[in-house]
Amino acid sequence: MGRLSELFEPETVGVIGATDREGAVGRAITANLHEEFAGEVVPVNPSREEVLGLECYPDVTSAPPIDLAVVVVPPPAVVEAIRAVAEAGTENVVVITAGFSETGSEGAARERELRAVAEEYDLNVVGPNSLGVMATDVGMNATFGPESARPGSISFMSQSGAFITAVLDWANEQGIGFQDVVSLGNKSVLDETDFVREWGEDPDTDVIIGYLEGIDDGDEFVEVAREVTDETPIVLVKSGRTDAGAQAASSHTGAIAGSERAYEAGLEQAGVIRAHSVQELFDYARALSGLPEPETDGVAVVTNAGGPGVLTTDAVGDSRLGMADFADETIDALSEAMPEEANVYNPIDAIGDADVERFGEALEIALSDPNVGSAVVVSAPTAVLEYDKLAETVIEKREEFDKPVVTCLMGGDRARAAEEVLREFGIPNYFDPSRAVAGLDALARYRDVRERTVDAPERFDVDRERAREIVSRANEREDNRLGIESMDLLEAYGIPTPAGEIVDDPGRAREVAESIEGDVVLKIVSPDISHKSDIGGVRVGVSDEDVYDAYEDVVARARNYQPEATILGVQVQEMLDLEESTETIVGMNRDPQFGPLLLFGLGGIFVEILEDTSVRVAPIGESDAREMIDEIRATPLLRGARGREPADVDAIVETIQRLSQLVTDFPAILELDVNPLVAGRDGVQAIDLRLTVDTEEL
Amino acid sequence: MGRLSELFEPETVGVIGATDREGAVGRAITANLHEEFAGEVVPVNPSREEVLGLECYPDVTSAPPIDLAVVVVPPPAVVEAIRAVAEAGTENVVVITAGFSETGSEGAARERELRAVAEEYDLNVVGPNSLGVMATDVGMNATFGPESARPGSISFMSQSGAFITAVLDWANEQGIGFQDVVSLGNKSVLDETDFVREWGEDPDTDVIIGYLEGIDDGDEFVEVAREVTDETPIVLVKSGRTDAGAQAASSHTGAIAGSERAYEAGLEQAGVIRAHSVQELFDYARALSGLPEPETDGVAVVTNAGGPGVLTTDAVGDSRLGMADFADETIDALSEAMPEEANVYNPIDAIGDADVERFGEALEIALSDPNVGSAVVVSAPTAVLEYDKLAETVIEKREEFDKPVVTCLMGGDRARAAEEVLREFGIPNYFDPSRAVAGLDALARYRDVRERTVDAPERFDVDRERAREIVSRANEREDNRLGIESMDLLEAYGIPTPAGEIVDDPGRAREVAESIEGDVVLKIVSPDISHKSDIGGVRVGVSDEDVYDAYEDVVARARNYQPEATILGVQVQEMLDLEESTETIVGMNRDPQFGPLLLFGLGGIFVEILEDTSVRVAPIGESDAREMIDEIRATPLLRGARGREPADVDAIVETIQRLSQLVTDFPAILELDVNPLVAGRDGVQAIDLRLTVDTEEL
Incomplete structure (x- = not known):
């Protein structure tokens, strides 16, 4: 494949199937391109000489060289059209035409052909069944949607074209801008991982956002996204979270749904921030695209109204952030600057007659405090408060202290103009205090993603050959299952057994x-x-x-x-002394998208009744194994709560890692349960084992 | 007190302290009243002859009779002003003036005087420290806020005046109307319970909403609200939910914060629907004010776009609702009416080229299905879909089938006009599928509130005198605590002990x-x-x-x-056979607002480590006691999960009720713990007891 970046910076875009027939997709694309594209638009259609005033070519060989071909010919002609542009030297293709794998076996066969041609010529292909792509840098709108994106620093991919149409209409009204927009379509060649990788290297993309119904190769996605999120935040709506939703997504895209638990774990391990609605997606993206991350979790709230101040404080309490404890000097300075009736503790209530100057002073004093990592300015509309001036002051203080500040200027119309000014300087204004705090919370989450250290999987010295021999015994079993008679498999991987x-x-x-x-x-x-x-x-x-x-x-x-x-x-x-020890369970099942999914929990009721478990996509290193133990609610029981004997947590951590290695080494193991793994004060012992093997993989 | 309804339908409103001095509160109120009030506005001020063109009277005795007096004189003059209007025959007073209990001991003393005068003359007093009141029925805006409410069927109370200002500005822009609006201020006389009671009887109020930072008398509120919610839904934002928020609320209002757990239980028992943000408050209120409740939980989703359809399905999965299983006839009818590529299973995807007619057909077929209790229409903007016509069709089908329908017409500007038409017919349009489903969910929650049967507390035959004697032994203890030596207290209330x-x-x-x-x-x-x-x-x-x-x-x-x-x-x-039984805990502590708060959980780690408990405000009847047991996560353990001996749940239910009676009969008992209450196959036994007694209450 050629460099994917060229997809977004073509000098010439060919529309294969361009037309000026009213209502035709080929006309809409040509018109959209014609409107603002900085380069040359090359209509191709043997039955036209001109399309929308542009010279139209009968075929690509007679046309000027095309950097990006947008294909809108009927389904049976698509594959040949792609071959033709490829022969003519084009490396980037967007296939708008629908009627491929989303429509049944004939379409699926056509899509396989398409993929074969793409491979043969090493093409970047978006789609088929795509709304198209946009690149605001070069004014390119190669979609048939009704709206062009405004320029901005958010790059946006969507598995639903309608989602793009719906969002752009609203985003334009809100003044939210985009760098690149891609409608992924059927993802026959290029998928979410390719665009995450591409945008991770794009200095003009500050945030990557997406709407996905499935991730094709979860493993690879985690690997790529983990690296990208070191530099660029990724916010995704992954739909099909619920059983009903997964079924709907599967009927929409024809994809096999992986388990929500696997997505949850995989996306978390990848450092992706997950949004659950369109609103959350943009609430997070707006904060992440314009503001620095907070250095500490203390939030200062500055308001002119007690009630909204309390609501904001509640929202902070709900988030991973906390209300900042002001230093004594901060309290002193506020006491001096604010009227007597004001509340100088956090939330700062500058009271109802606060003007812009008083807001500015309060914000400045708060941001000077080293315990304050970020601030929310919340205001009710009053006769003395000019929102546009307040916006200027907030911008000034934010830049002076280089800490993230978001606003919640309440009221409707009044806030509109101020909101626009704030947006220009990267400060999102939110309707509701809880959404404002959620914006800051996303920044803190991303900071944590950047700062985390994920240990690489350790390679333990194991007897892989012996393990292979043991796993292969499944060939002799009708149901491909192995039980307690295979405990030596654990021994081969250094896991203690009685x-x-x-x-x-x-x-x-x-x-x-x-x-x-x-x-x-x-x-x-x-x-x-x-x-x-x-x-x-x-x-x-x-x-x-x-x-x-x-x-x-x-x-x-x-x-x-x-x-x-x-x-x-x-x-x-x-016989082990079970009184002095705790039963745990370590299990694995293989997810179609993400591969081996490790599970940890305490034995008995904890897993079966309370469903108190943690999961990770394998392979994992020590840090993830340790987190698995810390995440379950019952973890204090392993630490010696209520007079219990503390368990040897290090030994559990090591066992989880060794099992991670085992299931990674043997893709043939479909399911595995060590139940129980008994953890005592010194060490662990695996008491029983069950596994299911895909003997064809052996 | 006179009838509270007169507060909202005065023929004359006097402004005590009216003025035309620019920037004065007394001017703002007079001006607001003057603007639209259907009755007479009577300014009272000894130093003016005219205010804003209205004749001004030197005192209330020389003024015409006043139905509602709005007091804006300086703090030291307030009490005398109230006495004067009361002497002149006025029964309803709104005190705008601040500087009472919210400001320290002098203010608190002044507020006590105010309350004494109100009692002496049997007055309805709103405030002090109130923004004022509005009643759109009579065009009355007796506040000093910048906006008047539009007429509507929502009645709205707020403990924060700024919250009203902020909300009205936005609500007016959104076309959301109100019946009455009250800024509660310090609630020295009238509080939330009074307005809930009043609006519960008001046929023009369809929904009661409120922003509260505390409820003064939780017990009474629960009793009144429980009755009101049989007819009128109540949606509340109760802030101060988190520790930080509670602290902020307490510093804002001077109120002692009750525990969030008590509010949660009390509001739930009262049938109040709780919102956690301004947005949720209105998302719920909009649905509740214009739509019937769904008869069944099955939701139909009708869309022209796969992606948004999946998102909506996820939102349904997250809610108490479920995706409707279409009857065979529905599938057949849809298959006939829709194009071949459409998805006729739920969510119905009428695909991208769906026009209004096709949307209408799909909606009609879906609503005809008896499994469908409600519907969401979700649309991405397309060239063929006219949103204003779609709105008309949705209105028509909604009324024809009398089932609740909400919409999510995605896109910005395009949807605006349609949204207005829909609103007029009570159909809320939401920005996001998840919010649309939350609106339907609120309707279903309210239906459940209406349909529930709450058993009245049973009065068991107990030995109250003996119990009084035992509780009184606390007088002999320095720490006012009693322990296992008082097990006979349980016997006196018919609770088995070994x-x-x-x-x-x-x-x-x-x-x-x-x-x-x-x-x-x-x-x-x-x-x-x-x-x-x-x-x-x-x-x-x-x-x-x-x-x-x-x-x-x-x-x-x-x-x-x-x-x-x-x-x-x-x-x-x-000695009991603990192997064959389950340890439970029943406890009580007394909340400052709600009184006795009962707690149930399983013993040991379940309460202490997993915090798996349920709570109710006592007294409770059988249904609540049973729910307490069903609500804990570990409840399957009592039902015989994993081969355990099932516990005698009826006996636990009875014990909880008997303890409810005990702590209700003896307000002196501040805390009580039966730990453990051992539940076997046949019956329960209380093994140990601790209680703390307020000996002054004995």
Whole structure:
């Protein structure tokens, strides 16, 4: 593929299928391009000599060289049209035409052809089924939408063309500007990851935003986005969050929905800030595109009205930020500058008769305080407060102190002009205190993304060959599942398991029991019996003398329960002191988009009833493994809460990492559960294991 | 007090302290009244003969009779001014003047005087420190704010005058109208409960909304609001939700903050719909003021754009509503009416070229479906879709089927005119699909409020006199606390406790133990030792033979731990089978605004680590007690999850009700904890008790 950046800075744009027939998409695109594009527009259509006053060429070979081809010919002609432009030297193509994979098998076949041609010629292809692309830098609107974007520093991709149309209409009215806009369409060649990568390198893009219904390659997206978010914030609406939404998205785009849990984890690991509505998307983007991140979390609130001040304080309380504790000098300075009735503690209530000067003084004093990382100016309209002058003062103080300031100038019309001035200087004005604080909160979230250190996955020294051999045993199982008889898989990856072995006669059971200190546990080992305890297939606290009989008993019960069951033997296992330890669970299942999704929780009711779990997309390093443990609500139980024995958290962290390595090394493992992983004061022990293997992947 | 409704329908309004001095509040009010008021405006001021062209009277005795007096004289003159208007026969007074309890002790004294005069003359007094009141019915704007409200069916109270100013400016621009508006000020006489009661009886008020920082008498508010919400929805922003916000509210209004938990429970029990921002307040109010409640929870989504359709579906998934399952006939009818590419399952995607007619057909078919309780029309702007005609069609279908329909016509300017038409017919248009669904959700919430049945508190037959005697023992304790030695308090209220008694010699301990079947538990009884187990003051599983020694041992350990401790004896208690039962906790603490707040949770980690509790304001009946149990996350554990013994939930329900009665009967009980209340398969047993008593209340 050629450099993607060229897609957004062509000197000539060809419209393949240009026309001036009223109502035709080929006319709308040509007209939109013709209006403002800094370069040359080249209509191509064998049946026209002129389109909208521009010279029209019968084919691309007779046309001047085209940097970007916009294809609007009927579906059956698309692939040939692309081949033709490619032969003529064009590297960038936008396919507007619909009727591909979104419409059934014929369309899907056509899309495969399209992809093959793109590969053959190494083309950048947007679409098919795209509204088009815009690049305000060069005045290019190569879409058939009714609106052009205003220039700005937000780059915007959307999997829904209608979403772009809807948003632009409103954004233009609000004065929100864009750098590049892309309607992704069916994403047959270029997808969200490509544009994130491209815009991450674009110095003119301050924020990347997007509306996505699915991410094709979650793994790759996380990797690329993680790097990009070091420099450029990404805010995404990923729809299909709920079951009903996922179903709707799947019927809309034909994509297989990955699990919301995987998206949540993957996007979080990628450093993406997630918005849940159009409003949130732009509330965040407006703050991120114009303001620096706060250095500390203390917020100062400056207002002329008690009620709105309290509402703002509540919003701060709801956010990751906190109300700044003012230094004594700040209180003193405010007391001096403000009237007696004012509240000089945070929120600063400069009271109802506050004019611009008093607001300015309060804001200046607040921003001088080192405990203040950001500020919200909240005002009710009054006779003495001139909003346009207030805007100037806010801009001045914001720039003087280089701290983020947002405003909530309440009231309708009155605030409009002030809002426009503020916007020009990057300061978003919000309708509601809670939205203003959400804007600041997005800045703090992004600061945390930038500042975080994510440990790279550690490579432990493991016995991969032995593990491969064990996993391959699944070939011998009809259901491709392995159970407790494969505990040596964990051993191969350095995860501690209790002493013991699987035996197939009672005499050997006794020998093993005698080699183990203290009592033992016996468990039936059978691929056909999954609830061992329920059928009496488990005996705990068995002494050496009793082992022989217990063996016979356990086997008899299993036979009795299911005469046809294959019995591989009986596991004789060291008995752990469960009173002094905590049962945890580490699991994995493979997500179609993101790959292996690790899960951690405490055993029993905590996972099953309280659903108190944390997840990460593997592979992960130490920092993520540790966060998984800290994130669950029940984590104090591992730390020794309520007089419990504290668990060896470091050992759990290491186990999670080793399992991360295992499931990454073996894509054939579809699901895996270590349940329980018992964590004591010193170390952990995996007591039981189940996994499902895709034997075709072996 | 005279009828409060007269406050909103005066024939003459007197302005006590009217003036035409520029910038004076007394001028602003006179001018606002003069502008549109249907009745007579009577300025009163001894130093003017005319104010803004109106005849001005030197005092109220020489003025015509005044129905409503608006007082704007300086603070020291307010009380006399009120007395004068009362003497002249006025029953309704709004005190605009500030400088009362919000400013310190002198102001507080002045406010007490004001309240005394109001009581003496049986006056309705709004304020002091109020922006004023409005009643659009009679064109009355008796405030000094810059804007008059438009007529409408929303009645609005606010504890912040600035909030009213800010909101009206914006609401006027949005075309949102009001019936009455009240700035509550310091609420020295009339408070939120009075206006809720009044508006509940006002046929012209469809929705009551409010901004409150505190509720003075939570108990009374719950009682009144519960009744009002049977007919009229109430939506409130109660600020000071967070710790920081509560502190800010308290410094703003001087009120003692009750706990957020109590507000949450009290408002919920009252049937109030709570909003967390200005935006939510009006998003809900707009739906509630113009639309019927949905009969079922199924939502139909009709759109011309896949992406926004998916976003809407997600919003439905997040709400209490669900996507409607279309009947087969609906699918058939849609398949017939829509083009082939359309999605006829819910969300209905009528695709990009849908015109008004197709939208109308889709909406009609959807609303005909009995599974559809409400609908959202979501549209992206297109060349073929005329928004104003779409509005007409939506109005027509909504009225035809009498089901609630909201819209999200995306795009800026384009939607404006349509939005106005829709509003006239009660249909709110929202910026964002998530807000549109939130509007429908508010309707469903209100339907649930109307339909709920709240059981009245049952009066159990209890031994109140004995209980009074036991509670009074707190008089003998320095710290006003009672412990396990007061278990008979629970017995007096019919709550089961294990067999046993408190003894003070080892011989008697043995006698008691012998009278109890099985082993016993010994517990030291001392007001000075609160963590009995930690110091070895508890012995479980003691056999009859061992009781003597165990008694000596427990006492010795207590003495050893704290030689000065008062030891009341040792409790010899039946030992319960805790393996087969579940520990729960029922507690109560008294909230300054709402009174007794009951708490329920499972014992141990569930309350302390997971904070998994439910609360209600007492007294409560069976339905609330049952809900308390159902609301906790761990509730499946009581129902027999994971092979546990199911607990006797009915017995817990009864215990909660009996405790509700106990704490209601004895306001002197400030705090009470039954911990644990052990719930077995058949019945419950209270094992331990602590309470704190306000001995002055005895």
